[in-house]
Amino acid sequence: MTRAPASRAIEHTPLWLKLSSYLVLSDEEKSYLSDLERTIVREPPRTDLLQQGERYRDVRIMRDGWAIRHKALPDGRRQVVNFVLPGDLIGMYCTLFESADHSVTTLTAVEVASFPPERIGELFRSFPRLAAALAWSGAREEAIVAERLLSLGRRTALERTAHLIVELLRRLSIVNMAADGHFVLPVTQEILADALGLSIVHINRTLRRLRDSGLIELNGQRITVNDVRQLASVGQFDELYLHLIRAPRRLERAFSGAHHHNGARPDGEDRPKA
Amino acid sequence: MTRAPASRAIEHTPLWLKLSSYLVLSDEEKSYLSDLERTIVREPPRTDLLQQGERYRDVRIMRDGWAIRHKALPDGRRQVVNFVLPGDLIGMYCTLFESADHSVTTLTAVEVASFPPERIGELFRSFPRLAAALAWSGAREEAIVAERLLSLGRRTALERTAHLIVELLRRLSIVNMAADGHFVLPVTQEILADALGLSIVHINRTLRRLRDSGLIELNGQRITVNDVRQLASVGQFDELYLHLIRAPRRLERAFSGAHHHNGARPDGEDRPKA
DNA sequence: CGAAAAGTTGATCTACATCAACGTGCGTGG
DNA sequence: CCACGCACGTTGATGTAGATCAACTTTTCG
Numbered sequence: 041m042t043r044a045p046a047s048r049a050i051e052h053t054p055l056w057l058k059l060s061s062y063l064v065l066s067d068e069e070k071s072y073l074s075d076l077e078r079t080i081v082r083e084p085p086r087t088d089l090l091q092q093g094e095r096y097r098d099v100r101i102m103r104d105g106w107a108i109r110h111k112a113l114p115d116g117r118r119q120v121v122n123f124v125l126p127g128d129l130i131g132m133y134c135t136l137f138e139s140a141d142h143s144v145t146t147l148t149a150v151e152v153a154s155f156p157p158e159r160i161g162e163l164f165r166s167f168p169r170l171a172a173a174l175a176w177s178g179a180r181e182e183a184i185v186a187e188r189l190l191s192l193g194r195r196t197a198l199e200r201t202a203h204l205i206v207e208l209l210r211r212l213s214i215v216n217m218a219a220d221g222h223f224v225l226p227v228t229q230e231i232l233a234d235a236l237g238l239s240i241v242h243i244n245r246t247l248r249r250l251r252d253s254g255l256i257e258l259n260g261q262r263i264t265v266n267d268v269r270q271l272a273s274v275g276q277f278d279e280l281y282l283h284l285i286r287a288p289r290r291l292e293r294a295f296s297g298a299h300h301h302n303g304a305r306p307d308g309e310d311r312p313k314a
Numbered sequence: 315m316t317r318a319p320a321s322r323a324i325e326h327t328p329l330w331l332k333l334s335s336y337l338v339l340s341d342e343e344k345s346y347l348s349d350l351e352r353t354i355v356r357e358p359p360r361t362d363l364l365q366q367g368e369r370y371r372d373v374r375i376m377r378d379g380w381a382i383r384h385k386a387l388p389d390g391r392r393q394v395v396n397f398v399l400p401g402d403l404i405g406m407y408c409t410l411f412e413s414a415d416h417s418v419t420t421l422t423a424v425e426v427a428s429f430p431p432e433r434i435g436e437l438f439r440s441f442p443r444l445a446a447a448l449a450w451s452g453a454r455e456e457a458i459v460a461e462r463l464l465s466l467g468r469r470t471a472l473e474r475t476a477h478l479i480v481e482l483l484r485r486l487s488i489v490n491m492a493a494d495g496h497f498v499l500p501v502t503q504e505i506l507a508d509a510l511g512l513s514i515v516h517i518n519r520t521l522r523r524l525r526d527s528g529l530i531e532l533n534g535q536r537i538t539v540n541d542v543r544q545l546a547s548v549g550q551f552d553e554l555y556l557h558l559i560r561a562p563r564r565l566e567r568a569f570s571g572a573h574h575h576n577g578a579r580p581d582g583e584d585r586p587k588a
Numbered sequence: 589c590g591a592a593a594a595g596t597t598g599a600t601c602t603a604c605a606t607c608a609a610c611g612t613g614c615g616t617g618g
Numbered sequence: 619c620c621a622c623g624c625a626c627g628t629t630g631a632t633g634t635a636g637a638t639c640a641a642c643t644t645t646t647c648g
Contacts, residue, residue: 093554119463119464119468121460136561136562137450137453137559141460157564158564158567164442164445165442185456186415189459192467194387196603228626228627229627229628230626234467236467242603276389280413280415283410285411288409291409293435471636518595518597519597519636
């Protein structure tokens, strides 16, 4: 683990990009968020940021790199619950739970910000809109897991694989890590297998089918989606579950109450109480 | 839909029971919660409380009866994401999302309380500990879905089925709806199949195996678990994911800040700032 | 009582797992 | 700098858990 100063301006931070796709945040909210991301740590690949059964540590914000959230059975079988991408949070619930029921392991070198759980309470008290945006991010993660459950329960191997690729493409696009349908997928076929509930061999054959049909191309870790439309249709991909639609008006009504530091400051298309 | 007055005292309400297993709440928190459950509605079986694609309605608290949260593919395949049991919340995130990515349908006649989403903001501002308890409940649901993902991805049909039965037993026990290892399971084999990602026929055979091995008994909708230990071991059940351990101290530190109505009132084993 | 819904069981099929062998890129240590 | 080892990818052959099909029974309920 290496400590390092924050290099990027907050405006280019993945979490900021992600939240911006949802809410227009004020300058004060921006600077508070930037403060949460002040303490930055770098970790090499294959590091556990969190271990099943262990006590939760600080809350983490993934700033760069990939990780997986996974659960293991005593006999070694493993399920990847979700991919942790830049802009995603790790251990938001650490205040609420005694110990973690899953592990988080880095796939690449990563840069994570971390802050003590106590700040969550402070955040809710002082910056309710920002807190709501983080809650949105957390709730969206649950929706992603539920969609993956639908994949494992009711989609075929081909459909699941196509669906996952489209999902990653969409999620990475939001944080500017995918363009023209291609992105870096720093993932072995074993990890894909564990994410999709398949065997390594079968993932391999499924990717081959997708390649042979011309829907995707793979060179090393670079994946290119040639026809997103068709791939989405193979995977029965309906992006409703990513909840990318901008914050509804009633969010403003609910969260821009009296107890926050910044006086009401409408600052874009989302304004409290029309 | 039928309106009806609240009959039970708040102390016997399932949500109260569930939250009590986590936190000791004050009298003021109790009365606020009771107020949230004031508006009560009854619905018959097979009613949609929420429909995929539709706008969210009010937040609901399940007080009695069973429902399922499920997602459907355009061609009709369906996945039950979770069972909604008494004490569970429906649509906690309605403020954050524009439209629902899943449906909620009653299995039995139900009694639900409902309140407008705006009250969530109020709740966080005035009763942060209570809000934290509801957040715990929501986060726990995500943990349950993740555990089910592990089941569908990496457990066999027998293991999945055993696991689900133990899970339901544990969850129902908390709200006093199971005793001596037996409870009412108002669920068709088709629904079990959709929950476990199996075919109806295979669920039937799997239940038969569990019956023949003497682990469970079924008479109509009554299920009796004869040997919880062994059933749990078949399902590789590790209750860590249900997060039933009492609120950690740091929750108190984080959420009993300045902005709440009730002055500090230690009221049991959980007290702010020892 | 009658019809539809739900449960049950056997026969057969298939998507995916498992087993096995080999290829390929790459880091490392001699 | 080469060679060895090792992780990862690929492909064929074979096995099997669970799906599908089909027929029948039991329960539920209007």
